[in-house]
Amino acid sequence: MPTLFTPFTLKDVTLRNRIAASPMCQYQAQDGFLNDWHHTHYAMLARGGVGLLVVEATAVSPEGRITPGDAGLWSDAHIDGFADVATVIKQAGAVPGIQLGHAGRKAGCTPPWQGGAPLERNDPQAWEPVAPSALPFIPGDAYVPREMTQEDIQQICENFASAARRAVDAGFKWLELHFAHGFLAQSFLSSHTNMRTDEYGGSLENRARFLLETVAAVKKVWPENLPLTVRLGVVEFDASPEHSFSESLQVIRWLKAAGVDFVDVGLALSTPSEQVPWAPNFMVPYAERVRRETGLPVATSWMITRATDADAFIQDGKLDVVFFARTLLTHPHWPFLAARELNVSQPETVLPMPYAYWLQNSAG
Template identity: 70%
Template sequence: MTSLFTPYTLKDVTLRNRIVASPMCQYQARDGLLNEWHQTHYETLAKGGVGLVMVEATAVSPRGRITLGDAGLWSDSQISGFASVAHSIKAAGAVAGIQLGHAGRKAGCIAPWQGGAPLPESDPHAWQPIAPSALPFIPGTPHIPGEMTRQDIQRTQHDFARAAVRALEAGFEWLELHFAHGFLGQSFLSRRANFRTDRYGGDLENRARFLIETVGAVKRVWPAHLPLAVRLGVVEFGQEAEQSLSESIQVLDWLKGAGVDFVDVSLALSTAGEPVPWAPNFMVPYAEKVRAETGLPVGTGWMITDARRADDFVRNGQLDLVCFARSLLANPHWPFQAARALNIQNPSAVLPTPYAYWLQNWAS
């Protein structure tokens, strides 16, 4: 029976287990360049025994950064740092994945531990973000994005495709496009953020057009034998929750036709103050519904912390992969401890050989 520690194959890529280290922004880059912090961070996650390490949201253009500390792949000069990280992840036995994104109207802010507010206009590094419509993420704030022109849209889609080429050159084998969390892709899809009257706004087909075209642009440059995934915010919590979920399932059917292989099921967070019903495992039923109605394999995270529950989600066919974030920051060797909790016959098999050797007698 398939379990949390059963290998998983998608296209020509095989993960040693179903545990994913979710992309977690570190905000430690400079001019998009990765550094020693990123190297150590991702090596540690990979050595801990996960099957897939997803490198943090990586901006496809300078204007698409959430903060000045975002990782970026808008220049060939940034490839080498990512190549080093990808090599280290693979050397530890995990698959190297990367998430490409554009922050849209949530761009141009200070780091979240400094408050996350928009950079002040007096800051020489500040810039005006772009979005489907000229609506700030937080109503009443002066951080108003510029409404994207057709040229802006085409340029951004080209930026996604070029970043995908650089990710491939760097050695990544799993690519995810970030269309969630109120960033650019999610903003195009959301009725709450998109008030356009052209072919990129209005009905669902128009609001989904940016996402579908962007997937198409990336698909043309990304190898057919490697997985292409999206992270989509499938539900906008509030009065329209059921409608947004139904629309997201339709959009995922379209994205599947455009070449998407996998869905990282997540939150919309299209507007500030969205009434999210935070609770352990709360996104699993949404992921299960997406899987059942689209036929796409799925993963999700969000407050999944218990090994037995995670294993049940895989065994019951609710999830194909289980994503972890904070649990792995607190304990990068969580997979080993999960294997012990699940009575896996050889729990040291999830670790690199040197670690496994010293942990063979793991009862001591």
């Protein structure tokens, strides 16, 4: 059996294979509430044969949304919609995961297909973003976020914990905290975006404090037997990427000591000037180093599209799980295609029988 199709166990959760659906924002929610779009979307991905399906970035507070269409878990009223999605994922044989986040200074924008720019201040859906420091994402932009007080910081830590408790109630078995992509946690961590002079700024230990306090708050409500994971932007592709990566390795060691079980190795994207070296599999070497130097199991994504590559990364001990995003949107049944490519003896076992029968037996 190719390693891509072997089970992966973390704590009391076992994935049927090492293929995971990465959280992909849909921007189709209304006031944070999921709807038929989400139910259909996640049912489609789960029935395609993935082992883990992580629901899109879900805001822990209204002002933490990237756009007005973001999913949210800041209210108990949101739980039922997420419970329906978690159920349909489980019924298809996948493990339901969820990513909780706060967009920080990148909040309050239009969807990317509408430009992704900050909402006009007079837009009735607009709100004031918050951030560690009053620095806009685009230098010179008049839309400046409000610098957070220490009371704000503690409130958002509590918001993460409350949302995690609701995720448990909704039936999710895998939790990912979104500490990447230039969102709130990443902007605390980055020296490019954190200019604070209190205990949340300056030294690496101070810049990592918000992340560690968030993990501590979440651990109080998240079951000990279920995976608590993070997506961390481990490298800033600026003039000194190795420096930011070295800092990230230390932060991951602290996160491990705080109780994090797994790292989804991602991009920082702290500033618009980063020069990301886009290429197939380009984040795998960083993920391998995180695995080797911290001892935590890892995943990554970012332009991994070939089943043979994904299988080799696991077999060679570079990754434990592989996240796929656009690949699965293009081919929701990609795990079946991967099983054929890797010569799995019974590729039809990857799919529900109503799909498997016709795909394996149809001459047309």
